[in-house]
Amino acid sequence: MSWVTKTFKSTLGQKLIMALTGLFLIIFLIGHVTGNLLLFKDDGGQAFNEYADFMTTNQFVQILSITTYVSILVHIIYSILLTYLNKRARPVAYAKVDPPKESSFSSRNMGILGTIILIFLVVHLQGFWYRMHWGEIQQVTYDTGVYKNLYAVVVWAFQVEWMVALYVIAMIFLGFHLSHGFASAFQTLGLNHRKYTPAIKFIGRAFAIVVPALFASMPLYIYFFISAPEKLPF
Amino acid sequence: MMNLTLKVWRQKNHKDKGGFVDYKVSGISTDMSFLEMLDVLNEELSAKGEDPVHFDHDCREGICGACSLYINGHPHGPQQTTTCQLHMRSFADGDVITIEPWRAKGFPVLKDLMTDRSAFDRIIQAGGYVSVNTGGVPDANEIPVPKIIADEAFDSATCISCGACVAACKNASAMLFVSAKISQLALLPQGQVERKSRAENMVAQMDAEGFGACTNIGACSAECPKGIKLSNIARMNREYFSAVLSSDNV
Numbered sequence: 001m002s003w004v005t006k007t008f009k010s011t012l013g014q015k016l017i018m019a020l021t022g023l024f025l026i027i028f029l030i031g032h033v034t035g036n037l038l039l040f041k042d043d044g045g046q047a048f049n050e051y052a053d054f055m056t057t058n059q060f061v062q063i064l065s066i067t068t069y070v071s072i073l074v075h076i077i078y079s080i081l082l083t084y085l086n087k088r089a090r091p092v093a094y095a096k097v098d099p100p101k102e103s104s105f106s107s108r109n110m111g112i113l114g115t116i117i118l119i120f121l122v123v124h125l126q127g128f129w130y131r132m133h134w135g136e137i138q139q140v141t142y143d144t145g146v147y148k149n150l151y152a153v154v155v156w157a158f159q160v161e162w163m164v165a166l167y168v169i170a171m172i173f174l175g176f177h178l179s180h181g182f183a184s185a186f187q188t189l190g191l192n193h194r195k196y197t198p199a200i201k202f203i204g205r206a207f208a209i210v211v212p213a214l215f216a217s218m219p220l221y222i223y224f225f226i227s228a229p230e231k232l233p234f
Numbered sequence: 235m236m237n238l239t240l241k242v243w244r245q246k247n248h249k250d251k252g253g254f255v256d257y258k259v260s261g262i263s264t265d266m267s268f269l270e271m272l273d274v275l276n277e278e279l280s281a282k283g284e285d286p287v288h289f290d291h292d293c294r295e296g297i298c299g300a301c302s303l304y305i306n307g308h309p310h311g312p313q314q315t316t317t318c319q320l321h322m323r324s325f326a327d328g329d330v331i332t333i334e335p336w337r338a339k340g341f342p343v344l345k346d347l348m349t350d351r352s353a354f355d356r357i358i359q360a361g362g363y364v365s366v367n368t369g370g371v372p373d374a375n376e377i378p379v380p381k382i383i384a385d386e387a388f389d390s391a392t393c394i395s396c397g398a399c400v401a402a403c404k405n406a407s408a409m410l411f412v413s414a415k416i417s418q419l420a421l422l423p424q425g426q427v428e429r430k431s432r433a434e435n436m437v438a439q440m441d442a443e444g445f446g447a448c449t450n451i452g453a454c455s456a457e458c459p460k461g462i463k464l465s466n467i468a469r470m471n472r473e474y475f476s477a478v479l480s481s482d483n484v
Contacts, residue, residue, distance in 0.1 A: 003483065011407075011437070011440070011445075011448075012471060012474050012475070015448065015471075016475065082447050082449075085447060086404070086405035086407070086446035086447055088444070089339050089405055089406035090405070090406040090446070092337050096332040097307045098306060098308055099404075100402070100453050102452050103452050104451075107449065107450065107452065108451055110449060184449070187471075188450065188471060190468045192464070192467075
């Protein structure tokens with residue numbers, strides 16, 4: 001076995017993969033939430049549609065997109081591998097467990113939180129991502145050109161109560177997942193320092209609140225303030 | 235004086251399936267240690283001709299790391315100390331106390347509450363030592379070590395290898411133990427010669443023993459009788475990653 005294979009087969013190597021893919025997905029979330037803020041722009045969705053077009057056609061963005069898909073898959077695969085390894089490490093369970101208060105709920109339930117986020121992701125990607133790439137979407141013409149009217153799809157989707165509820169609830173789970181994952185990734189990379197760790201923990205907690213809250217505000221804003229398109233947008 | 239109900243894990247040997255047996259103990263003084271309370275139970279069992287409950291213990295001073303026991307959901311019980319230093323005043327009259335052995339693939343149960351913790355010895359044998367000749371005693375101040383680093387190394391070295399970190403961890407991970415042992419030598423000049431191979435070999439042995447992978451929950455450090463810090467695990471990760479990238483071991 002070469003030293004590279006040996007490293008990535010070790011527990012620490014597998015944790016490293018979890019941390020690196022997790023951190024990349026955190027960077028992805030920053031981009032995703034920033035771009036989606038265009039939904040709040042009061043221009044009938046022009047800026048958002050132009051942005052969506054850029055995100056699906058720009059070559060550099062394509063590379064980032066593929067890295068994101070790979071990161072999601074690898075993050076899931078390694079979480080399954082590590083969970084299996086960790087379950088095998090304790091063949092007989094304790095009859096009575098009382099986790100210390102120092103260990104957070106999120107840290108103990110990352111797998112469950114992640115699974116819920118994955119289920120959400122399937123619905124989310126089917127509704128917007130799949131439709132944008134391969135589905136039939138109405139076109140809209142601006143003076144800058146002809147675009148797929150993804151904005152109308154978004155507005156149409158968030159007229160439905162259960163969709164809005166699903167998104168808001170999923171973002172709460174994402175918040176809990178991030179509240180442990182953010183700082184945990186730095187610890188796994190070995191970045192623990194008396195100067196920086198308190199800052200990393202603070203930023204991690206803030207990130208886990210701000211980013212999911214911004215995401216959740218979008219379906220809520222559309223549900224309450226934007227009226228449905230006249231006809232089905234696809 | 236207290237009367238207690240003990241739910242004790244009894245298991246004849248490694249192959250036996252095992253199960254809980256309830257025992258009543260009475261006249262327990264609050265000044266007794268937890269192990270002395272079990273001594274009382276065992277005296278009664280012996281007098282009745284029954285097999286006493288087997289458990290590990292040695293110094294009973296909180297420094298050897300021999301005692302174990304998973305008590306009411308906590309390694310070494312409700313206080314952050316060793317079981318021998320846990321006193322019965324931490325419990326109340328009429329309590330039901332559940333006593334289990336450490337649960338981990340790397341710590342097979344030998345009998346009742348006794349586990350085989352020699353996996354830790356094999357991890358130490360893989361690199362937790364300094365084998366280069368260090369010569370005679372060096373002159374004072376000839377090898378400068380900053381006080382903060384000396385303290386850090388000492389803190390790591392206070393690990394008594396009891397295995398409470400493994401017992402506390404949801405994943406039965408031994409990383410707090412291994413990281414403390416890697417840290418105590420990586421921080422000091424004497425540990426530099428074998429620094430890289432030590433990190434590589436000890437991590438490899440830890441994995442081979444079947445311990446789980448850390449998910450940075452922090453239960454280990456919270457339950458550790460010596461309060462070994464999580465920063466040790468980050469240091470182990472640094473040591474390991476820089477070792478595999480730069481060592482000569484292909």
